[in-house]
Amino acid sequence: MPVRSPPAAPAQPAAATPMAFARVMVAAYELYGRSPANALKLAQITPSRLQQPEARITARQMEVLSGTAMQELDDEALGAFSRKLPWGSYGMLARASLSAPDLGVALKRWCRHHALLAGDIALKLVITGDSAAITIEERTDLARHGQGAREFCLVHVLRNIHGLACWYIDSRIPLQGARFPFPAPPHTEAYALMFPGPLRFDAAQAELRFDARYLALPLRRDEKALQHMLQRALPLTVLQYRRDRLLVQQVRQALAAHPDQAHNADGVAALLNISARTLHRQLKEEDATLQQLKDEVRCERAKDLLYRSDKPVKQVAAAVGFLNEKSFTRAFRAWTGASPGEFRKGLPG
Known part of the structure; x- marks a missing residue:
């Protein structure tokens, strides 16, 4: 042998x-x-x-x-707050939000209920345009046991709520940024792993920022899943989800906003800070393809130009990335069942 x-x-x-x-x-x-x-x-x-x-x-x-x-x-806050958070407190907070219809409601409940357990900090969900933020207002001196204790407390709370949010909707939620109200510590490089995205220190308050569209996603967990998660709840703070349930929308947005940079998978992936392989895999999980999304975006752009402008069809074809009018007309007919000219004439005046 x-x-x-x-x-x-x-x-x-x-x-x-x-x-x-x-x-x-x-x-x-x-x-x-x-x-x-x-x-x-x-x-x-x-x-x-x-x-x-x-x-x-x-x-x-x-x-x-x-x-x-x-x-x-018997303190999940590890002495950070003026009163203990007995073992199981964060599990109770997770359970209290489990029946929420979407992530936005779940996070608002979590923030409100956290204040009932510990008045030392106040968490708030703030929505500004297309961006959402979880902010922390410090209401007592978290540094009374040292600046390290304050740092750890703020990091722990933000990592906990970010991990829980990802778990609730079974989706990776990329961060648009994280801010902390203290100078950059000697171990700043670790923050790039804990909070991937733009970092800012010496900010007014601690906060995480992400795409507000995640707030509309429904929760995908039940009591059985919660029980399983609570057996090892702490890995929530390090768990990276493979799936991003907003990826299709983000790809469409990248294709529409940066057509010159998003002409192939490598370009789209670079705009989204992922690999081309990951892009294809996650789109497949969402029953979508890059070509399908490119066609959808080009079709909508072409319709808009035909409807809102008097540009000749040849110019519309070039504007949406076609080399000639003939190939554009063939593609447009496949998308809509009509030629560009027929589509333009068929619109109400």
Whole structure:
């Protein structure tokens, strides 16, 4: 029999989470007069490594350490607020919004209910044009136990609500930006992983910003899914969803707004900050193709030009990306069942 090579060792997960966050959790133990030894042991973090300023831990270590600390201290806020958030508080918040008809209502409920548990911060959903933001107003001194504790609290809350929002609608929600009301920390590079998108420090308040169209998407989870999620709720803060349920709309928008840059899959993918392979895969999951969407956008653009302008058909053809009038006429007839001239004559005057 041929000798088989041993299986390759699995790739070790990257250690990208700042050790500074682990030190905040250890400080929470000290605040409550408890020992963090068990939590550090379970997370495989040695006392000497804990004190290394530039050290990093993996997402799994972060999950184990924070989960253990929250349960042992019976405080999911880890001492950040003036009162404890007993273990299960965030699960209760998730359940309270589960019956919402769409993500917008769910997030408004979550923010309102969070204020009932902890008055130290006030979360708010703010919609400005096509953009939505989750903002945090600090109503007490979150830095009373140190600036690191304040930083960790704001990061933890924003990561939690972003992860929950993605989970509710089973969709990746790309961030348009994240802002934080403190100077850029020494571990700023970790923020690019936690909050992919434009970052700003020394802002007026903490906030996440994303496309407001996600707010209209229906929730796709039920009680059974919630129970399963709560068994390991903390990975919500690191989970990346493959699917983006707004991708079709975003592709249409990119094709319409940047036709010169979106003439092929590579161009569209670059505009959306994803790979061409990911673009094709996710469109397939949505039962769409790039060519289909290009045709839809070109058709709508052609209809608009034929209706709103007196441009000759040849100029309309060039404006929507066709090399000649003949190929445009053939495509337009396939799209609408009429030639461009017939379409223009058939519109009410």
